[in-house]
Amino acid sequence: MVYMWKSRRRQRVSFDRNSSKVLSSKNIAKYSKWGFLGIVGLFIFLIIALPLMSFGLPSPDKVVRREGFSTKILDRNGKALYDIFDNERRTPINISDMPLYLKQATVAIEDKNFYTHSGFDILGTIRGLSRVFTRGYAQGGSTLTQQLVKNVLLSSERSALRKIKEFVLSVQIERKYTKDEILQMYLNEAPYGGTAWGVESASETYFGKNAKDLNLVESAILSGFPQLPSKYSPYSSTPKAYVGRTTDVLRRMREDGYITKDQENAALSELPEFKFQTKGSSFKAPHFVQHVQKILEERYGASVIEQGGLKVTTTLDLELQEKAQEIVAEEIANVEKQRITNGAVVVLNPETGEILSMVGSKRFDDPDYDGQVNVTTALRQPGSSFKPFTYASALKEGYTASTMVMDVETTFPGGEGLPDYNPVNYDGKYRGPVQMRYALGNSLNIPAVKFIAMVGIKNVLETAYEMGITSLPPTKETLSRVGLSLTLGGGEVRLLDLTGAYSAFFNGGTKAELIAILRVVDNDGKVLEEITPKRGKKVLDPQYAYIISNILSDNSARSDAFGANSQLNISGRQIAVKTGTTNDKRDNWTIGGNPQRAVGVWVGNNDNSPMLNVASGVSGASPIWRRIILESLAGL
Template identity: 55%
Template sequence: MYLSRRSRFQKQYFKQRLLAYGLIGALAVIVVGFIFSFLIFAWYAKDLPSPSKLSSLSGYSTVFLDRDGKVLYDMYKDKNRVPVTFTEIPDYLKQATIAIEDKNFYKHAGISQFGILRAAINIVLGRGLQSGSTITQQLIKNVLLTSRRTIARKVQEMILAFEVERRYKKDEILLMYLNESPYGGTFWGVGTAAKGYFGKEVKDLNLVQSAIIAGLPQSPSFYSPFIGKNDAWRGRAKDVLRRMREDDYITRDQEKKALSDLEKIRFTAPKLAISAPHFVFYSKDQVEKEYGEKLIDQGIKVKTTLDLEVQKTAEKIVSEEIEKLKGLNATNGAVVVLDSKTGDILAMVGSYDYNDEKFGKFNAALGLRQPGSAVKPITYATALEKGYTPSMVLMDVKTEFSSGNSADKPYTPVNYDGKFRGPMQIRFTLGNSENIPAVKMLAIAGIRDFLQKATDMGMTTFAPTQENLNRFGLSVTLGGGETTLLDLTSAFSVFAGNGNKKERRVISEITDFKGKKIYKQVRVREKQVLTPEVAFLISHILSDNNARLEVFGPNSYLNIPGKTVAVKTGTTDDKRDNWAVGYTKSITVGVWVGNNDNSPMNPKIASGATGASPIFYRLMRELLKDHEDGIMDKPDKVKALTIDAYLGGLPKDGYPTRSEYFIEGTEPKDVSPFYKKLKLSKANGKLANDVEIKNGNFEEKEFVIITESDPVSGDGKNRWQEGIDAWLKDQGDPKFHPPTETSDASTDDVIISIKNPSGQQTVDSNNVEIKAKIISIAKIKNVKIKINGSEVKSIDGDKEEVNETINLVDGAYELQVVATNEKDKQGESTIKFGVNKPWDYITPTVIPSPTL
């Protein structure tokens, strides 16, 4: 199409104007954006601290307090800082810090463009602000700003980063970072860290030591070798070495050697101004689990449940008693004290000396150990909830436990003192901590149910998983599993608290440095995991000094004079662990004694006499000066009853009695079934045979006959009874030895007893059912039924009973049953009866009429 010159000019003019307007608009946007950015930066920068204050530290300390506000540990009090010069810092430490924290430190202008982009993406995706700051930004955060993750704070950090980069050289910034960063606990700056962890000047640090220190500032309370997670520093150091190798600071061979040296690294012994150290670090772990480790580094006040006075008392007693045991190769001990009513941890002693180089730091209260017989109360509690009673009798005799399967290794436990005590009621098997009855009780109650009950009560390592069911056998009731002192003590607090499991409490309150509450415990969380009735029965048994008298004696360390305290001991077979756990309605105390390397103690260590028991005794006596003794109140459904003290039923003439508690509905209704009257032949004293019993040729005599079924056996063999029978052979009392042979007197006799019809009675039917019972040692070969002397039925063959029906007209009859055995001996029985007539009815005689 043809366009005029004028039209082409107008079109070109329009394009130029549009371009001009576009340029003006873009310039305006840039100017407005610049002004807006300037105003934003000015707004955020108006209250910014001066970069010249980088050498002045600000921040807040994290303080752990006991329940009364007494300071247990001030993590950052008197922050130790030993400034060093740039030339004193080894290249390895500089390189390690740059490699793990900011690989482009010498290239950027204070901020990482990639980091900003990643932060923006995270915000858009709803992930919040995440760390990833440069060394310059971290320095600003540590010294000039707070650690709060907000957009405003991030903008301020960026502004200051530009200004710091403008004012200071890169080496100066790196030096300030290394001198001002936290390196765990009171260690601030690499100079202090080098002294604190390795006892040397910073210039003398080697590659491995430099890598360890360089990895700490990211999360000093988590990675610290002294107060951090076990071995977390090790994994962090490996990451540092890998990054150094990736950034070509070290070779692969240097990395390999460093990793080898890392496994042999040694730290100087920490010297901390701290009370209850194991508890403090346990509570610190709880805070970090809930809120993350960054909260600890920001500075908070943590009010705990610990009672410092109780803690000091426990520490003193543990230290003194362990010192006495060193000659018995028992080198360590631990204690946990709980408030029975709330679940609060009042004391936690993790070792007898926290500063011991070999094992001081390890918290034995949290270590997995075998509890020995200390778990028996849970076995018996499981059984009592199934309806068994404290008066139930179990035979304490040598017993083999086996299913009979060739792949099933027989288990033959022994008692602590090697003795067997025969029939024992549950009260005394638990009180005296007898092993064999406990294993029988577990077999009866069921392993799965026991594991579930232990788990419900707080022993989580006993969960009835398939793995646990596969590895645990009946020995688990003697301590074949593993648990911690803290968990075992918590489980016992369930008995103390009416069967309620209280949630264990460590922290009562957390506040920030401004006093704002982050957390506050408002109420006790609890769950009923055991009936109050069963909790009472177990508590009553464990507090009954008479129940444990036979094994422990009247004056053991388990008996607190003038106080009512429930307590149970435990010792593993190989003497590697020794326990005492007990409680009142107000406090629960758990004690463990052993060696951290799990080596066995001297065999002279004995439950109730040495080891954990003296610690328990001394500590409980001290605690009961301020805490209430006694067990829980008796529930209404628990009734007292006088019973046979020997076999546990209702009182038996000639046997002693005692009082026992029963849950309503489980009380015995009769004397023990183990008392049996036997009919003995007058002729020879053997068991009377049926003929003698029928003839009355016997006398009755009472014996004790104890039987048990074997729920473990799978081949029909009753190994429990075999153990009982073997024990009985060694008993001299004749009541245990009833005759087993049957009398052979009167064996030729035949005894017949007519059961129907009854003698001297009237039958109201013409079809008469005749029933008789025949007793004969020899086989019967013939039975005859006679009516009024005439045989009406003859039956051949061995018969023990006769059941025949005969039709008779009305009248009076004589019934006779005669039986003959294979020895041609006869027996008979005769009765008279009537059919629709009296049995003594006389049939009238018809007199003929005279002939006329």
């Protein structure tokens, strides 16, 4: 009995073993079948599906950007002022201008196998695709080549299909371009935060320098941004997040043998208190840049300016510009208690009309008084600074600097239906018989009105217009709205025009055709325009220009009104200068110069409210003018 039970038990065990072997064989066969089908499917996908899919993909040639580059505005010495762009500020550079540390840091943190793979990382791709089944979208595992494809050729959509497209294009690009070409394209296309795309724009934005001048720390900082620029940018809501990210970059660089432990530690010590360029400080000479942009858009169109990658060399002297801006801010701060809140400056080369400096307000980014308004191109009343055009017209009519005129109380008939006109001098006094030289030098009002009455309003308008006052053409419409008070500033002019018109007095009578742009080169290096500054056409007889300039530089001729040691007297130099103040003290001007430099200054308030107290030749525009004319003539 016992024997039979044991025998049956051995048979059952043997049967179970045989059954397990059969099941195991079946499973192997089953898995082999599915494996074979998978291999066949992958083969079909690679041989048929991928090529078919590639027909609907962008050409890999399009990875080389042909447009979408920002236009770079430079000063006359090649210093960067600003980049004009649509939505993305991008300036392409050659890989030879990218520092080694930057290239090494980027490869170390983004794609350590960049130089050995063929455009994709198998493990990274599998890891990325696996996210489809865990989070509903694919992410991660992208090589530099794949990131380049995503940035330039595909959308930022997260899906398995886009990953496949990315894979196909990456393989095609790897076959077509060298590794250095791919790295160059990536570094010119990567996002670095805000509007900064590409390392050159990023370097200028955050450090105020060209990418070729980046050191190890700066290279490591920038290399960490593309992964999540909205977080790692120091201008973001997490301004210190870059520290941890840069620490990772430096560690990777050390692990891959690019830097030593000592270099890593030295770089890490700089991170916590690293100083970035102030946000927005890369916008130099903003009013001038906007003036140039308007000119460019009129010539080439807005789309070309925003995406064509032009390089524009301007007439501006950035060093002088920054000094002038500083002087305006300092001097206005000194007189704000007198209700003077703003100032503007123009510096020209009177021989050629080149704009060397344009300060449109004391501070561009101040919202309290519309700092972005460019007062150099705004219409304001010039006060007595308009008088030289009246006296130049008188010279053309045969009057001389010694012509005598009576400075006495005078009533000028207003004409039919108009009130009489009774001008008064700034001090309410009368001086009797005075020569033109004395009358102009001391800025007497009654003699100026008598001279415009004698030579005619239209003649004065023609003289001013020919010299560059574009806002007062000698037309019937202008004549219908101005009268004898024109000579005292009864019309409106622009500081830029007024300074340009005065240049004819300083240069011997030729019109200063205002120039802001010297050279324009397109993205391919083709010169679109190049201007050689030259003297303009003659608009005033040289002897008349000399006489006006001589009177305005004669310190003794103005000493009764301004004193012998006013701000207008420049010791050791012959500088012609004229001031102007409107009767209601809303505008105060000083315009002056010599054959080398012309400087125009305005002070007042953008809201047109009156100043409390301003004295021409002592306060207001004159101190600003004096400092800037001396600065502009230094070394000449």
